[in-house]
Amino acid sequence: MPKKNNRMKLLNVTAILFALLFINRVFAQDSIVTPPKNWKISNVFGFNATQSAFVNWAAGGRNNVSALAFVNSNFDYAKNSSKWTNEVRLALGGVQYFDEPRMQKTDDQLFLGSNYAYKIREKWYFSVLADFRTQFLDGYIFPNDSVPNSRFMAPGYSILALGVNFTPNEHFTVLMAPATGKFTFVNDQRLANEGAFGVRAAELDGLGNVIRQGDRFRAELGAYIRVLYKKEIMKNILLQSRLELFSNYLEKPQNIDVNAEVLFNFKINSWFSATLQLNLLYDDDMRVAVSDGAGGTYMAPRTQFKQVLGLGIQYRLANFKEEKK
Numbered sequence: 653m654p655k656k657n658n659r660m661k662l663l664n665v666t667a668i669l670f671a672l673l674f675i676n677r678v679f680a681q682d683s684i685v686t687p688p689k690n691w692k693i694s695n696v697f698g699f700n701a702t703q704s705a706f707v708n709w710a711a712g713g714r715n716n717v718s719a720l721a722f723v724n725s726n727f728d729y730a731k732n733s734s735k736w737t738n739e740v741r742l743a744l745g746g747v748q749y750f751d752e753p754r755m756q757k758t759d760d761q762l763f764l765g766s767n768y769a770y771k772i773r774e775k776w777y778f779s780v781l782a783d784f785r786t787q788f789l790d791g792y793i794f795p796n797d798s799v800p801n802s803r804f805m806a807p808g809y810s811i812l813a814l815g816v817n818f819t820p821n822e823h824f825t826v827l828m829a830p831a832t833g834k835f836t837f838v839n840d841q842r843l844a845n846e847g848a849f850g851v852r853a854a855e856l857d858g859l860g861n862v863i864r865q866g867d868r869f870r871a872e873l874g875a876y877i878r879v880l881y882k883k884e885i886m887k888n889i890l891l892q893s894r895l896e897l898f899s900n901y902l903e904k905p906q907n908i909d910v911n912a913e914v915l916f917n918f919k920i921n922s923w924f925s926a927t928l929q930l931n932l933l934y935d936d937d938m939r940v941a942v943s944d945g946a947g948g949t950y951m952a953p954r955t956q957f958k959q960v961l962g963l964g965i966q967y968r969l970a971n972f973k974e975e976k977k
Contacts, residue, residue, distance in 0.1 A: 720745030850937025
């Protein structure tokens, strides 16, 4: 049943991605003729796929097929002293080995972000930011993959921040928010009872029976810093980077949550490109399985790292032309 459910979810998400492509294509075609006043709209759609098959191959190998689809959309408004930027990022990828029943994820993200900024002086803006992120499909720790260790909205994260934005040029911006709420959702009672992703775990009696269910929601108050950088560093090579830091005022403020992302986009032509994505994540409340050196494991916070390299089709739809650097 988990195999069927995951495949149905994958088909549903793929259908959503193609629907967004169709809708944005129609919208972009119209907007070229009559672009919305004060709005800049850009959508980038990508699809990468590989397939490997082996028959009597002496060096060995496993038959597999892998694919990765993504949509990156930006909706930016600017008028007088006001700026409103909105971002949507969807990505889903996996590899299916023919000798295994379950697909292994290679990428899975759903991100929505919005930031309103009002200019208070040259290069400085009062800013309000809100974002939300989660995943589409169940996640597993391979090869021990019978029970999911993450699901849709388990975890889900949201940030609401008030602060100032320093923007010295079009490539670089820093948001400093001393009043920030960070919210964690664990919409799965089993994971909540285990205290996954920093929520309070269930209370048990002496026989191991649950006497109080684990929390499915956690709120934190702290300081938040976000640094964004985007620039074409060489011809047809675009660099985008994001660094997010959060410190909880009320609990272990010295343990700073870190979320860093670097994305290189290598443009081949108007249809084909290569991408390299690097992610680093550290959250003291997020435990991962660590080997104890004696064949067992224990749960502890660790620096997490992810790298995704893709080569395939990429298409951009927008109501404005990219500036040549």
